[in-house]
Amino acid sequence: MIEFQNVTKVYEDGTKAIKGINLTIPKGKLVALIGPSGCGKTTTMKMINKLIAPSGGKILIDGKDISDTDEVELRRNIGYVIQRIGLLPHMTIEENISLIPRLKGWKKEEYEGRVDELLNLVGLEPDIYKNRYPLELSGGQQQRVGVIRALAAEPPIILMDEPFSALDPISREQLQDELKSIQNTIHKTIVFVTHDIDEALKIADEIAVMRDGEIEQMATPRELLMDPANEFVRAFIGENRLKDHQTHKQVMNIMRDDGDGFHMMLEEEEYSLIPFDSSIKEAASLLLTTGKPYLMVMKDDRKIGIISSSDILRTVASEGYREENTL
Ligand SMILES: Nc1ncnc2c1ncn2[C@@H]1O[C@H](COP(=O)(O)OP(=O)(O)OP(=O)(O)O)[C@@H](O)[C@H]1O
Ligand SMILES: [Mg+2]
Structure with missing residues (x-):
């Protein structure tokens, strides 16, 4: 479980990016952070793996204040999928996927099977793709590798910052389905940033709607559709989707x-x-x-x-x- 307690973030130039949020991300759930550009989604996410330090308040993981946790150790236990894929171009697909397991000291025979298993999971034939370099894959294929790389070391927490935004609608739907079915078996705690309300409604257990450094509403997709907290949330969901419900x-x-x-x-x-x-x-x-x-x-x-x-x-x-x- 990840808990934000009155967390604020003021950047050095005085920008108040996060204005005192309280947020609980339950263990094993997929929580989507959604909101307009600049509302603080990435800032919120990066505070979880200490890429950004909060200016005030506390973040706890399983009850433990992360300000006391070594950040290298912390990040090894948190998978991270960044928006622009982030595969290392000079490493093969196998080397990319096994990077964190190797850093954690897994032996070759331990991670080899895992790499094959993960590639199969997202429909990439290991014998064909394992030894290729990222630039020898299509954008959608690279994105799939980005997602499974975050799963490779079986971290209990996975952060995904708009992981599917660069994809065409068909690959995007496919990856959403794949993520959903993977999550049904692995039950990780996943924080998923997106701009896309349909994506959030489809894959999230709970959705936090953010505006201007604050959380306007945190609810299940169903609750959000049935009972939007205010006009902003209503507008963000859209009248058509509300009417359908x-x-x-x-x-x-x-x-x-x-x-x-x-x-x-x-x-x-x-x-x-x-x-x-x-x-x-x-x-x-x-x-x-x-x-x-x-x-x-x-x-x-x-x-x-x-x-x-x-x-x-x-x-x-x-x-x-x-x-x-x-x-
Ligand atoms: N290093 C920085 N210094 C100053 N201000 C920053 C910095 N990084 C982000 N900001 C500001 O903090 C606010 C929140 O930014 P953040 O990146 O968290 O937004 P976001 O919700 O992820 O937006 P997007 O959907 O466009 O990715 C924005 O106003 C942004 O300009
Ligand atoms: Mg962002």
């Missing part, structure tokens, strides 16, 4: 989480039960015949969702009515 919001408004799952705030007489694999037509006719405003969607005797007549109308209006459509 209005249906979810309606459902959430009539449900309440008691800690042991969702409980209805609806009275029993306001809904009738319907199996989850029913068709839209069956749902519509049940609403009509019962005169009740809601349907409770059931699967294996569990309540899994609520549908209102306006949800049905909205679905039909946006997707058209087809006989075979199910809930």
Whole structure:
């Protein structure tokens, strides 16, 4: 876990880049830092591996103040992917990936298998790419190597500063998917800086929206879409994305989480039960015949969702009515 406690950063020329942030990045989670250019994302990130020293406040990793930690040791335990890839041009791909493991004293037979495993993970055939130099790879391939290099020594923390920003949209989506599936197996603590709200919504467990050296909101993608904290966050997410989630919001408004799952705030007489694999037509006719405003969607005797007549109308209006459509 990484904790920022009232952290400030004033650069030597007087620029107040960070104005007292409190931020908790839970162990094993991917937290995205997002916000406009100059809001302090890179500054925040570089304070974690001590490339930049805070002017005030404290940063703790697993409860330990990092100002007491040796920075070389600290950085060996923190993978870092910088924006412009940062592969060393005079080293082969294998040498690049195994750099930190070698610095940590791993033996050749220990890191060799690891290099192959990582290259396979991002779809680069080890026998073809291992002995090439970075400039003999495409931009997207270099970026993949940049990402797996940060994973090579299995650091518990990985910092990624706009790692996919230089990529075309297709490679970018691919790498996002790859990162997500890698994270599903390795569960590292990842801080991921991006400008791209769709990227953040797709890959992050939690998103910190920053503005002008402050954190405006820290929330899960779902919470952010359902309940943006203020106008700035709303504008940053964009009205279209918010609108797409209005249906979810309606459902959430009539449900309440008691800690042991969702409980209805609806009275029993306001809904009738319907199996989850029913068709839209069956749902519509049940609403009509019962005169009740809601349907409770059931699967294996569990309540899994609520549908209102306006949800049905909205679905039909946006997707058209087809006989075979199910809930
Ligand atoms: N070495 C420095 N000296 C003075 N000011 C700096 C320095 N580095 C960054 N800044 C300023 O601090 C603020 C935050 O910069 P930072 O690089 O953290 O922003 P960012 O959110 O990463 O932006 P971007 O999205 O453009 O990368 C900016 O106003 C920037 O000009
Ligand atoms: Mg930056």
